[in-house]
Amino acid sequence: MPEQDLNPSIVFVTQGYPPIEGGVSTSTQRVAQNLVKRGCRVIVLSLDYSRPLSEQDYVISENDEGVEIRRVGPFFKGRVINDETIATHRRRIFDQMELVAQDFDPDLVLSFFAASPGLLAAYLAHSIGCPHVVSLRGNDIGRNIFSMNWIAALSLIVNGSARIACVNEHLRRRLLLAFPKALPQSVIIANGVELPRGLSRDYSRAYIKRKAGWTSSDIVVVFLGTLREKKGALLLLRAFESICQDIPLRLLIVGPELGDDERLQGGQIWDSLKGDGFLHVTGQLSRTEALLIAGEGDIIVMPSIDDGMANSLLEGMLLGLCPVVSDLFADIVVAGECGWVTARNDLESLTSALLEAASSSDQRSRFGRAARARVGNCYTAKREAEAYLELFREVLRDAPPRKIINCAKPGDSDLS
Numbered sequence: 001m002p003e004q005d006l007n008p009s010i011v012f013v014t015q016g017y018p019p020i021e022g023g024v025s026t027s028t029q030r031v032a033q034n035l036v037k038r039g040c041r042v043i044v045l046s047l048d049y050s051r052p053l054s055e056q057d058y059v060i061s062e063n064d065e066g067v068e069i070r071r072v073g074p075f076f077k078g079r080v081i082n083d084e085t086i087a088t089h090r091r092r093i094f095d096q097m098e099l100v101a102q103d104f105d106p107d108l109v110l111s112f113f114a115a116s117p118g119l120l121a122a123y124l125a126h127s128i129g130c131p132h133v134v135s136l137r138g139n140d141i142g143r144n145i146f147s148m149n150w151i152a153a154l155s156l157i158v159n160g161s162a163r164i165a166c167v168n169e170h171l172r173r174r175l176l177l178a179f180p181k182a183l184p185q186s187v188i189i190a191n192g193v194e195l196p197r198g199l200s201r202d203y204s205r206a207y208i209k210r211k212a213g214w215t216s217s218d219i220v221v222v223f224l225g226t227l228r229e230k231k232g233a234l235l236l237l238r239a240f241e242s243i244c245q246d247i248p249l250r251l252l253i254v255g256p257e258l259g260d261d262e263r264l265q266g267g268q269i270w271d272s273l274k275g276d277g278f279l280h281v282t283g284q285l286s287r288t289e290a291l292l293i294a295g296e297g298d299i300i301v302m303p304s305i306d307d308g309m310a311n312s313l314l315e316g317m318l319l320g321l322c323p324v325v326s327d328l329f330a331d332i333v334v335a336g337e338c339g340w341v342t343a344r345n346d347l348e349s350l351t352s353a354l355l356e357a358a359s360s361s362d363q364r365s366r367f368g369r370a371a372r373a374r375v376g377n378c379y380t381a382k383r384e385a386e387a388y389l390e391l392f393r394e395v396l397r398d399a400p401p402r403k404i405i406n407c408a409k410p411g412d413s414d415l416s
Contacts, residue, residue, distance in 0.1 A: 006039070006393075007038075007039040007040055007041070008040055008106075008107040008108055008389075008392050008393070008396060009040065009041040009042075009043075009104065009105070009106045009107050009108075010035065010040055010041070010042050010043070010106055010107070010108050010109070010110050010392070011043055011045060011100075011101050011104055011106040011108075011109045011110070011121075011124065011128075012028065012031075012032055012042055012043065012044045012045065012109075012110050012111075012112070013044075013045045013097070013109065013110070013111040013112075013117045013118075013120055013121040013124065014028040014044060014045070014046050014047070014111065014112040014113065014117050015046070015047050015077070015112070015113050015115075015116060015117050016028070016046055016047065017029060017044055017046040017064075017069055017071070018064075018287075019286075020046075021284070021286070021287065023137070023138070023225075023308075023310070023311045023312070024112050024113050024137055026287065026311055027112060027137070027191060027311060028044060028046070028112050029064065029067070030192060030193075030194055030381050030384070031112075031192075031381075031384060031385055031388060032044055032064075032067040033064070033065050033066070033067055034192075034381050034382060034384070034385030035385050035388065035389065036065065036066040036067055037066075037385070038385060038386070038389055040389065041068075042066075042067050042068065043067075043068040043069075043070065043100070043101075043104050043106070044067055044068065044069045044070065045070050045072055045097045045100060045101070045120075046069060046070070046071050046072065047071075047072060047073070047075040047077065047093065047116060047117065048060065048071035048072055048073035048074070048075055049073060049074065049075040049076065049077045050071075050073065051073055051074050052074065053074050053076060053081075053089070054074075055073070055074045057073070057074075057092055057095075057096055058072075058073055058074070059071070059072050059096055059100065060073075070097075070100050072093050072096050072097055072100075073093070074089070075089060075093060075116075076089050083149075090116060090119070090120065093120060094120050094123055094124070097120060097124060098123075098124060098127055101124050101127070101128055102127075102128065105128070106128065106130060107130060107392075107396055108130055108131050108132075108133060108162075108392055108395065108396065109121045109124050109125040109128070109130060109131070109132045109133070110132075110133045110134075110135065110388070110392075111132065111133075111134050111135065112135045112137060113135075113136075113137050113140045114134055114136055114137075114140035114141060114144070114154060114157050114158075115139075115140050115144065115150065115153075118134045118140065118153075118157045119153050119156070119157060121134065122134075122156060122157050122160050122161070125160070126160070130399070131161075131162035131163075131395045131396070131399050132160060132161050132162060133161065133162055133163045133164075133165060133388075133391065133392065133395060134157055134158070134161045134163075134164055134165070135165040135166075135167070135189070136164060136165070136166045136167065136171050136175060136308070137167055137171075137308045138167075138171070138230075138307060138308035139230070141154070141166075141171050141174050141175050141178075142170070142171060142174050142230070142306045142307070142308070143230070143306065145174060145175075145177060145178040151178070154178065154179075155179070158175070158178075158179045158182050159179075159182075161185065162185065162395045162398075162399065163185050163186075163187060163391055163394075163395055164182055164185055164186045164187070165186075165187055165188070165189045165388070165391065166186060166187070166188050166189075167188070167189065167190060167191055167308045167309040168188065168190065168308060168309045168328070168329075168331060169188060169331060170306075170307070170308075170328050171308055172186055172188055174306075187391060189384065189387045189388060189391065190309055190331075190332075190378075190379060190384065190387075191308075191309040191311060191314060191379065191384060192314075192379055192380050192381035192382070192383055192384030192385070193311060193314040193315055193318055193375060193379055193380070193381065194380075194381045195291065195315065195318055195319070196287065196288045196291065199288065199291055199292065199295075200295070201295040201296075201319050201320055202292060202295050202296050203296075204296075205220075205296045206296070207282075207292075207293045207296055208220060208252065208280075208293075208296050208297075211280065211282075212250070212252070212277075212280035213277065214250050214277075214280075217248060218248045218249075218250045219247070219248055219249050219250065219298050219299070219357075219358050220250050220251075220252050220296065220297040220298050220299070221240075221249060221250065221251050221252065221297065221298070221299045221301050221324070221354065222252045222254060222294045222297035222298075222299065222300050222301065222316060222321060223236065223251065223252070223253050223254070223255070223300075223301050223302075224254045224255065224290060224291075224294045224300065224312035224313075224315065224316055225254070225255050225310070225312040226255050226256055226259070227253055227255065227258060227259075227262065228259065228261075228262060229261060229262055229265070229305075230304060230305060230306040230307060231302070231303070231304050231305075231307065232302075232303030232304050232305050232326060232345070232350075233258070233262045233265070233266055234262070234265045234266045234269075235303050235305070235345060235346075235347055235350055236251070236301065236303050236350070237266040237269040237270055237273065238266075238269065238347055239303075239347060239350045239351045239354055240269075240273060240278060240279070240354075241269050241272070241273065242351055243351060243354060243355060243358075244273070244278040247355070247358050248358075249278075249354065249358050250278055250279070250280070251273065251278060251279045251280075252279075252280055252282075252293075252294075252296075252297055253279065253280070253281045253282065254282050254285070254290045254293050254294045255281070255282065255283075255284065255285075255290070256281070256283060256284045257281055257283070258270050291315055291319065294312075294315070294316060294319065294321070295319045295320075295321075297316075297321055298321065298322060298364055298368075299321060299322045299323070299324055299354075299357055299364065300312075300313060300316030300317060300319075300321035300322070300323050300324070301323075301324045301325070301354075302323070302324075302325045302326065302329060303324075303325065303326045303342065303350050304325075304326050304328050304329070304344075305326065305328075305344050305345045306328075307328050307329075309329075309332070310329075313325065313329060313332065314332070314375050314379050317332075317333075317338075317339075317371035317372060317374070317375045318372055318375045318376060319372070320368045320369065320371070320372045321368055321371070322339060322340075322357060322363075322364040322365070322367040322368040322371065323338065323339030323340070323367070323371050324339060324340045324342065324350075324353050324354060324357055325339060325340070325341055325342070326341070326342055326343070326344045326345075326350075327341055327342065327343060327344050328344060329341070332374075332375075332379070333371065333374075334374070337367075337370055338367050338370035338371040338373075338374050339367045339370075339371055340353035340356060340357055340367075341353075
């Protein structure tokens with residue numbers, strides 16, 4: 001077997017890398033570090049938006065436990081600008097990434113998130129003449145197949161990729177809605193999870209008692225992350241509105257305040273629950289701080305109506321919290337064995353599950369232990385990295401000889 005088949009070198013294109021927060025950023029670090037542990041050479045090209053858009057093009061070089069990182073900017077994330085300017089910045093980012101990738105000379109390009117990273121990675125793979133594996137994470141396919149602005153780019157990315165790794169069956173089904181011919185190249189690679197070193201569950205409830213004023217007898221339902229529309233924001237708020245007056249159920253949002261779009265739908269309920277002391281919001285925290293506080297709860301809730309494989313759900317389960325989730329996560333949470341699984345976008349189903357969970361401390365504890373064991377056995381970072389490595393080896397065995405479309409460096413010329 002060729003040496004590259006054993007230990008391929010990988011250019012990893014992503015939208016963020018820690019300390020940038022977010023699920024894609026956390027997953028990038030986890031997978032990259034675990035691939036390095038398995039003998040791969042990995043360079044991460046991460047979009048960087050830490051400097052103004054007026055800044056000259058830049059590349060920041062770092063190393064994280066053997067992972068070579070290049071933060072490439074300036075990028076426009078979260079800044080409202082026109083399409084022409086966005087395209088210009090993508091082109092500038094690509095030109096820098098191309099130079100780094102040419103010097104690295106990878107066997108394969110991997111992208112996490114199809115939108116900007118996937119598009120840039122597709123062009124990089126064409127430029128270098130190596131295969132592109134795209135990992136679909138959530139909105140990049142679940143929402144963007146309904147976007148007239150993104151569907152053409154998604155078509156280019158999907159049709160040009162060697163394999164398409166979806167984090168769950170839901171995203172694979174969404175992929176095949178738009179691109180039914182992608183079935184042979186699509187696979188599912190579930191997220192793994194690792195808790196920060198030394199982190200354990202806090203049963204003293206120091207934060208909850210001090211900041212929220214809740215007691216040890218209150219049953220605390222934790223939502224970990226940003227409560228968005230696709231996460232079932234309005235559904236969760238309506239469920240709490242209907243039941244929290246009658247039972248000691250409290251909602252702890254370990255994350256930021258409600259966003260503008262979600263506030264239009266559920267802002268009045270949100271404010272009422274906060275004002276009455278039934279809902280507490282921590283605000284944006286580091287991942288370690290967020291998990292420490294989440295560990296003070298009883299239940300991890302994830303009533304998503306469209307989602308990938310939420311890292312925060314896996315993390316809550318690994319902390320031993322009892323899951324109450326929508327059927328999007330039925331492949332993770334086995335109903336009746338390690339949690340409650342509700343019908344998607346169904347208020348009555350979610351309300352009933354929360355009431356059942358609140359009514360039985362013994363059941364919550366049993367499901368919490370089972371949830372922790374399930375994640376610890378089935379959703380490890382080691383297993384996730386090995387699945388990617390196996391996929392890479394398969395792709396490289398099947399790959400045709402390299403055909404480089406454009407690898408000219410500045411100053412090179414075809415004229416002599």
